[in-house]
Amino acid sequence: MSRVNGKVLTRLGRQYFINSLCKQSIMATLSLLLNTKIYSDGTRPLMLSLIVQKGANGTSWKRRTLCRLKPHQWDKARRLVIDHPEKRLLNAQVFDAFQQAEARLQELSRYEQPIDAQYVLFGGQTPVESAITLLAHGRGYVERLALLSQTRTAEKYNGHLNRLAQFLGQTHTGTQKDIALSQVTEKWLLEFSVWLGANGCKSPNTLQRRMAFMTTLLNDARKRGLMHHEPMAFLRFKEQRVVKLKLTNNQVEQLKDLDVRGKLRDARNTFLLQVYAYGARIGDAVNWKKTDLRYREGGAYLVYRTQKTGDILEVKLNRAALDILAEYNATPGPYLLPWLSRYVPTPGLSEPEAKAEWLSKTESATAQINVQLKELARLAGIEGKLTSHVARHTFATLADAKITDKRKISAALSHKRFATTEIYLSELRSEEVNDAMCAVWE
Template identity: 25%
Template sequence: MATEYTTIKAILFKSKTLSNGEHPIMLRVTKNRVRKYISLGISCHSKDWNEKDNLPKKSHPHKSIIDKIISKKVAEYNDALMNLKSEDKDFTPDVLINKASKPISKITVFNFFEQKIQQLKDAKQIGNSKVYNDTRNKLKKFLDNKDITFSQIDYNFLLKFETSLKADGLSDTGISVRMRTLRALFNAAIEENYAKRDNYPFHKFKITERYNTKTQKRAITKEELKKIEALVFKQGSSEFEAQQYFLFSYYGQGINFVDVAHLKWVNLIDGRIYYKRAKTGTELNFKLPAPALKIIEFWRISNNPPKDDYIFSILNKQTHITPTQQHNRIHKVLTRVNQDLKEIGKMAEIGIPLTSYVARHTFATVLKKSGVSTAIISESMGHQTEAITQTYLKSFENSIIDEAMENLL
C-alpha cells in the first residue's frame, strides 16, 4: 500500500476571474491526488502573486494582512490534520475540511459539568455522578465560584488546583480522582467541540506520574476462608448477613457487593446467575456451587418468589425506587457490612482487615493458585482488561517470588 500524503497550501485560483480582474485565493487540501478547495474570501491579481512562495509579492499593498490570513488558515488545517493522525483515523479531504472549519461551541466548564452530571444520573450511574459533582464543588471552591472556559485550563492552572486540593487535606488517591475526572471532562469537551485539542493540558500534566495511588490488593487463603465459614452467628443478625454476603461473593465468581444487591429472582435460571455488571455493563453468568445455593435458599421467601423481587434484603423494591435511593441504601449497608467483617476477621484470627472486596480478591487468587490462566480469571470477573486482573493477583505473584527467594538460602 502506498504511503498516504496530505498537503495544505494556499494557491491563486486562476480558473476563476472576479469582476475586478483578480483571482480568488484558495486553500487547497490534497490527499492521494484528491483535491478540495476552500475559499479564504480574499483575492489577488496574478501580477501581484508569487507563484514560488504561494504568497502575494512584496509590492502588494496589503501583503502583511493577506499573509496573516493565509498563515492562520494553514495552521488551523495543519492542527486538524495532526489531530486526525494522532487519533489514527482514516479520513478524506472532506473530513479534514469539516474538522478544521467547525467552530468551537461556547460553554463554560461548570455548565458542562452540569450536563455530564445529569447524563450520568439519567444513565443511572449515580456513583459516578457523585464523583463529578464532588470534583465540580472542589473546583468551585478553588475558583471562588467564578466560572471559566476550557481555554483557561492550562498546565499552570492544574498546578494551582492541585495545590488547593493538597491544602484541603486530600490524599494522593483523592487528588488523582479529581484530576482524572477533570481530564475526562476535558476529553468529552473536545469530542463535543467545546474545547480545542491543541489546548489539552494533560499531555504535560501527567496524572499517573504525579500521585502514588497504589493500594495493596489483599486476599486470604482458602484455609482462612473456611475459618470464616465455620463461625456461627444468629440467623438474621447483621454479623450473619455480613458473613453470608462475603461467602456468596467468593463462591459467586467474585461478584461485587453492588451487583449482589441488585440480584433479583429473575436472574436465577436453572442454578445459574445471569447479570450485568453495574460498573462496566458486562454481561456475566456463572453456575452456583452448593455453598452459594445454600446461601440463596436462606433468603427464599416461598417456592415461587416474584421474579422482580430482590434475592437479598439489601434493597426493597417498594422503598428504593430511584437510582439515587438505591445507591444511598447500598452505600449505607456496605458500610455496616464492612464494619461487621472487620470483627469477623478478628474472630477468625485473620491478619488483614476484612472487607467485601477481600472476597473478590480471594476468588481471583485461589483460581490463580489452582493453575487457571489470568485471561479466564479476567473474563469470569468481568474485567475490561487483563491488566486490571493483574492488580488483583499482584500479592499472589509477590508471594511466589518470596517463596522462590527462599531457595537462595
C-alpha cells in the same frame, strides 16, 4: 442544504446563510480576490475576504493577505495560482487557508456564536472557548451521565465538581466563580492540585482520581470542539500502589466456621457468596433476585446482569453456596439476600430519581455489611481491613493460583479488557514474588 444541530446552513458557491443566536438571518460571503493595489514589483495582494451582511444592521468585511502575485499568475475562474515557480506550494497554502476559514465559520454556526471575522480568517482562540466555562461544562457533563442512568458515576463526579467549585471560590456578592476553558492551563491545573493537597486531599490516590476527572472533562470538551489546547498533556498524577488484602483458603474456612447469628451471619454469608460467585461485586450481590437462581441439568446457576458493566453473567454455584442460599428461602420479597428485603421503590419517581433512590439503598446495605465484616475479622483473627471488596481480591487470588488461562479469570471477573485483569492480578501477587525470592537465600 445541510442542517447542523438544528441551525440552517446553506452553501451557495462560497456564500453562507446563517441563522444566528439572535435569530437574525445573516449572509456571510467567503471569497478569494486579487486586490487592485499594485506593489513596486508589479505584484498585487491575493486576499481571503469575508463579507458579513446582517440585514438591517448593515455590512462588515475583513480581509487577510495570503501572498503576492502578478495579474497573469492568478486564474480567477478556477481560483488557482498559475505561471509561478512556487505555484504548487502557493496553491496548497491558499487551499488550506480557505478550508480552515470555512471550517471556523461553520463552527461558529454550530455553536450559535456571533461571526467573529478575525477568528474566521486568522484563527486563534475561538469565541466558543471564551464563551464556555469549566464548571458549567462539568455540570452539563454530569447531567448527561445522569440522563444515561449512570447514576453512580454522576454522583462520584459531582463530588469532584464540588471540590472544583470550592477552589474557584465566590465573588464578593456570593456568586459562584468560574473559569473559561481557554484559561485552563497547565499552571492552573498544578495550582489546583496543590490546593487539593492542602485542603484535605492527603492520599496520592485521591489526588490522582480528582485529576483523572479533570482529564476526562477536558478531553470531552476537546472532542466537542469547545477547546483546542491540551493543558493536561505533560501532567502525570500517579496512583500509589497499596497492599490489597486477600484471604487464603484457610482464612475463608475460618470465616465459614464462625458460629455467629443475625446481621453478623448475614454479612459473613454474603461475603462467602461473593467469593463463590466468581468474586461478585457487592452491588450485584445485594441485588440478586430469586428469579436469578436457575436450576437445570448440570447444577444450579446464578444468571444476572452486572450493575457496573451491564454484562450478563452465568455463575455455576458450588455446594457451599447452595447451602448458604438455603438459609434464605423464607426471606420476604424478591431478593435472594435479606439486605433489601424491605425496600419498596417509591411510586411516581422519574427514572433518574428511581435510580438514585435504589443506589442510596444499595450503598446503605453495603455500609452495613462492611461494619459487620470488621467485627467478623476480629472474631476470626484476620488482620487488615476486611471489606466486601476483599471477596473479589480473594477469588482472583485463589483462581490465579489454579487456573493457567487468565482470560477465563478475566471473563469471570467481568472485566471489559484483559489488560485490566493482568493489572488486577499483578497487584495481588506480592506474596508469590516474595516466596520465589526466598529461594535465593536457601
